Amino acid sequence: MKVRQLDLSLLDPDPEHPRQRMDPDELERLKWSVVQFGILQPIIVFVAGTRFTIVEGHRRCEAASLAELREVPAIVLAERPDAHTLLLTQLHANSMRSDLRPTELATAYKRLQDLNNRSVTELAAAMHISKGTATQYLSLLSLSEEVLAMVDDGRLARSTAYAICRETDADKRQAMIRKAGARRLRRDDAAREVSRKVPSHVRSVFPLASGEVVLLTPAEPEIAECVTILQAVITECRRATRNGLSLQTLLHAMRDRRDG
Structure with a gap:
């Protein structure tokens, strides 16, 4: 040009x-x-x-x-x-030069997500960032102006702010914010506080006429992620059927691949 x-x-x-x-x-x-x-x-x-x-x-x-x-x-x-x-x-x-403040990025990511009704996964792909990073930025928008100011001026790490977001008890959240303001709250401490009551996996149950399908995921999945997981299971089951494998043999083989 x-x-x-x-x-x-x-x-x-x-x-x-x-x-x-x-x-x-x-x-x-x-x-x-x-x-x-x-x-x-x-x-x-x-x-x-x-x-x-x-x-x-x-x-x-x-x-x-x-x-x-x-x-x-x-x-x-x-x-x-x-x-x-x-x-x-x-x-x-701007992101190439790290010019934008965290809250400006968070607001812009939310606008971009809303423009095309994107999922967090699709937003992350569009911005070439991880889904976890996108989730952390979007979560900032639920925090008070006081906390956002601490994130923007570097007094509070984004990851620590995300841990505060995950605290659902209002009193405990305020206590964490006070510690953060006094520079007495580290990311690992905040994560430990929240992890005491947050389950390690989210259990999603799909009730069907012939039974139930249960998914265990690290975080609450989006519909698209459920589709991907279930399609992978169907593919494995069809392959096992063609090879004459039993269900238990298939499950053992899948665990070995995952853990190996």
Whole structure:
């Protein structure tokens, strides 16, 4: 794509960009980088009437303004991308540089999930992160502003905040938050507190006319995961039938493969 020089006065920030706050110290450092080296990477914008809306590069534009530049290099898209593509582009661009605060990422992940009614598994795949990481970020949205501030400024690890989320007793959760505020709550301690009453596996029972199917999983499964597990069981049973194996022989063989 061709890079154009655009006047800063024609650029507008995207009001729905995942980044909601810019760190003044980081902006100051970026300003002096711009003064010394200029804008090394073009921003991305789309045409909005006679103006342009920034897709990616909000901090560079702000730093350029502080450095009193008049123009910035930009890649211009002919039209606004659809909401899903726009948010995905912004998330990937910022996550590559670890620019977004945890709460900004959590909010953006939730928006991305809601746009296409994604499962946590599908969200994780879209962002190339583990399902556990996606779950941790989404869980942050259930915490108070006080706790979120601790996560954003580094006083509380995301994994510790996730452990607090899993505590269902309100009084115990507040006690954990107080410990976290005093820097007396570590991730392992928080996880142990919750694990005392959280079962190691979730038991999902499917009642059928001819019996029951029981699934034991580390966490509550989504429907798609249940389908995958049950399809794998059906495949194993069909293979055992073709080979003339008994049920017990099949179960022993499957356990050996899992544990071996």
